[in-house]
Amino acid sequence: MEGSAIDVGNFQFGGHEALMVFDNVxxxxxxxxxCGEYEFSGMLLERFAGYHRQSYGSCKVGLGxxxxxxxxxxxxxxxxxxASHVKDKLIEMTHLNETLYSCGxxxxxxxxxxxxxxxxIDLLLANVCKQNVARFPYEIARLTEDIAGGLMVTMTSEKDLQHPEIGKVLEKYLQGNASIYTEDRARIMRLVENITLGTAAVGYRTESMHGAGSPQAQRIMIARQSNLEQKKIIAGIKE
Ligand SMILES: Cc1cc2nc3c(=O)[nH]c(=O)nc-3n(C[C@H](O)[C@H](O)[C@H](O)COP(=O)(O)OP(=O)(O)OC[C@H]3O[C@@H](n4cnc5c(N)ncnc54)[C@H](O)[C@@H]3O)c2cc1C
Structure with missing residues (x-):
């Protein structure tokens, strides 16, 4: 393929994204x-999007x-x-994540x-999979933020922790479980911050919402595949 990318200047996007524009391809x-078979373009799009929606039943589950x-x-x-509520929240998160896996x-x-x-793939179930992906990671992230505590965003920097004087004070006052190094507690808080609010949240939250199409795109496909006429018949009323 021949083409040229247009220089978009020195913009630095949050996720280090690049915008490429091809011309003269x-x-x-x-x-x-x-080449001109327009009658198949709708079917191609539905199938391509269906596979993309299927794949979220594994990739978002891994992040989960x-x-x-x-x-x-x-x-x-x-x-x-x-604490019983913490155990229950972890069960709820697992239930939500495994539901996504089951859909995939x-x-x-x-x-x-x-x-x-x-x-x-079954296109109806692939769209149901992605519709759930547009919801459940948000609840899993919410429950994680609940369990982690506010320290996930207020945790001090690595530089402060390693400071010869301040580091010892922080080690003492930021300790939770007495058998755990404060630095390890800081590391896990940073991981939670990153996946729920930071750079990795692009992949866990926003991509769950919009990747492979915004939620309404799945609802259109679910409506097309829901076979309501068949369901009316099995309801059994003979007019
Ligand atoms: C992290 C991330 C990774 C991605 N990776 C890829 C990739 O690898 N490959 C790729 O091809 N794409 C990728 N995408 C793009 C993705 O497919 C689009 O974001 C998605 O299709 C939604 O389009 P949009 O972002 O332009 O949002 P919009 O279309 O602007 O949607 C915003 C809102 O407007 C509504 N809306 C839009 N049009 C209409 C309309 N006509 N009528 C009524 N409501 C409407 C939508 O339902 C939604 O609520 C990625 C997106 C993200 C966020």
């Missing part, structure tokens, strides 16, 4: 997949596992791991063979 003929682990460690380090597995397992011989 040449695509070799062997890489041309469609990291966050649940961080919340559990934060509870240990804070000295609150035995379900839309894959319910896939079927297409005329070309390739397998296609």
């Amino acid at each position: 040449f695509i070799p003929w062997e890489n041309v997949l469609m 596992d990291v966050l649940i682990g961080a919340a559990a460690l934060a509870a240990d380090y804070n000295g609150a791991a035995k 597995i379900a839309c894959s397992a319910q896939g079927s063979k297409t005329a070309s011989g390739t397998y296609l």
Whole structure:
């Protein structure tokens, strides 16, 4: 492919994003997949988006596992791991995360063979998967922030902790669980801060919302696939 990126200046975006604009693009003929077959473009888009929505049933779940682990460690380090509400919140987070995983597995397992011989995921379940992904990570993040405590944003800097004088004071007054180094407590707070509010939140929160299409795009697909007429028949009223 030939092309040129337009210089967008020295802007530094939060997630170190790059904006590339291609013009004068040449695509070799062997890489041309469609040429004028407009009747298939809707189907191509639905299937492409469906696969993207399926994949969030694994990638966001992996990030969720990291966050649940961080919340559990934060509870240990804070000295609150035995509190019944903390245990229950960790159960709730696991329930939400595994529900997302189940959706990813379900839309894959319910896939079927297409005329070309390739397998296609269940598009309704893939859209249900992504619709849940646009919601549950926010609740998992909320519960993590609850468990971690305000220290996840007010924690002192590494430089202060390592300061020969101030470091000892901080070590004493920022200690939670007596058997844990304050520096380890600081590390877990930084991890929670990063995934829920910092750079990694781009991937855990905003991408969960808008990646593979904003929530309304899934609702349109769910409406198309919901087969309401069939459901009316199984309700059993004969007019
Ligand atoms: C972290 C991240 C990673 C991404 N990665 C990729 C990637 O790898 N590849 C890729 O191709 N894309 C990627 N995307 C882009 C993603 O597909 C879009 O963000 C998504 O489709 C939503 O589009 P938008 O951001 O322009 O929001 P908008 O379309 O502006 O949506 C904002 C709001 O407006 C509403 N809205 C928009 N149009 C209408 C309308 N016509 N009628 C009524 N309501 C409307 C939406 O429902 C939503 O509520 C990524 C996005 C994020 C945030």
